[in-house]
Amino acid sequence: MQNYSADDKFIRELDPKDHEISISTEDLHVFYGESEAIHGVSLPFERFKITALIGASGSGKSTYLRSLNRMNDNIDGTRVTGKIMYRDLDINSQNINVYEMRKHIGMVFQRPNPFSKSIYDNITFAPKRNGVRDKETLDELVETTLKQAALWDQVKDGLGQSALSLSGGQQQRLCIARAIAMKPDILLLDEPASALDPISTSTVEDTLLALKDRYTIIIVTHNMQQAARISDYTAFFHLGNVLEFDETSNVFQRPKITATEDYVSGRFG
Ligand SMILES: Nc1ncnc2c1ncn2[C@@H]1O[C@H](COP(=O)(O)OP(=O)(O)OP(=O)(O)O)[C@@H](O)[C@H]1O
Numbered sequence: 001m002q003n004y005s006a007d008d009k010f011i012r013e014l015d016p017k018d019h020e021i022s023i024s025t026e027d028l029h030v031f032y033g034e035s036e037a038i039h040g041v042s043l044p045f046e047r048f049k050i051t052a053l054i055g056a057s058g059s060g061k062s063t064y065l066r067s068l069n070r071m072n073d074n075i076d077g078t079r080v081t082g083k084i085m086y087r088d089l090d091i092n093s094q095n096i097n098v099y100e101m102r103k104h105i106g107m108v109f110q111r112p113n114p115f116s117k118s119i120y121d122n123i124t125f126a127p128k129r130n131g132v133r134d135k136e137t138l139d140e141l142v143e144t145t146l147k148q149a150a151l152w153d154q155v156k157d158g159l160g161q162s163a164l165s166l167s168g169g170q171q172q173r174l175c176i177a178r179a180i181a182m183k184p185d186i187l188l189l190d191e192p193a194s195a196l197d198p199i200s201t202s203t204v205e206d207t208l209l210a211l212k213d214r215y216t217i218i219i220v221t222h223n224m225q226q227a228a229r230i231s232d233y234t235a236f237f238h239l240g241n242v243l244e245f246d247e248t249s250n251v252f253q254r255p256k257i258t259a260t261e262d263y264v265s266g267r268f269g
Pocket of ligand 1: 032037055057058059060061062063064075222
């Protein structure tokens with residue numbers, strides 16, 4: 001792979017007067033033991049927009065995404081420095097209640113991972129743990145989240161059936177419904193369609209496009225057509241740095257940095 005300089009970068013600034021920022025990082029570094037995987041990344045994520053994180057395998061996309069709701073805390077030997085600003089709070093600081101914070105910043109993983117429970121129970125599990133008991137409220141939550149995840153029509157007559165009996169694409173949309181049942185502001189998705197066939201991928205993409213009216217969405221994807229199709233902004237990761245961050249149409253059609261151009265035109269990766 002050609003060696004690209006991390007000094008050669010273009011990061012679009014989003015003026016807070018015109019762009020409401022949901023979450024941002026400032027000089028974020030992530031270390032696995034002695035090894036530094038993220039080298040000081042500063043990025044803003046605009047509210048009610050989709051931002052795609054792209055880059056070759058090992059460039060740090062998942063590590064960065066996981067740090068946004070402190071999932072890296074679960075990996076022994078991981079250290080994260082710098083700020084993660086969410087509503088004037090640095091959620092990377094010690095005194096943050098991580099459990100509470102994750103209610104605001106939900107996550108959907110690469111492989112659909114529904115609980116081995118009914119469709120209904122998958123969605124109501126976390127809200128019930130948070131004290132929601134009223135059956136009518138729970139029924140309504142199940143209906144609205146499944147509608148938002150574009151799954152309601154397919155499952156409304158079988159809410160008691162096991163989530164594991166659903167197709168992969170349906171399971172992933174159920175996981176999206178489960179994540180939004182906690183009413184987060186931000187949804188983090190780590191390659192949510194990479195294990196799915198093209199038709200399921202397309203329904204998941206449509207679901208995300210419909211969800212961006214209510215949520216700020218940050219998605220890791222290897223699929224550049226997918227990034228181009230659904231995202232408003234794209235960040236290009238290379239060896240733990242972000243070399244380019246801009247509106248998606250610019251990144252794909254008028255990249256400012258050679259490394260980005262080489263990557264999006266398939267010269268490496
Ligand atoms: N749990 C871990 N322990 C140690 N090193 C890790 C761990 N997870 C990731 N890394 C290293 O951090 C770097 C970034 O990995 P990461 O998975 O974030 O990249 P990625 O861009 O998401 O890759 P992919 O597209 O293949 O998922 C790599 O060098 C990887 O080997």
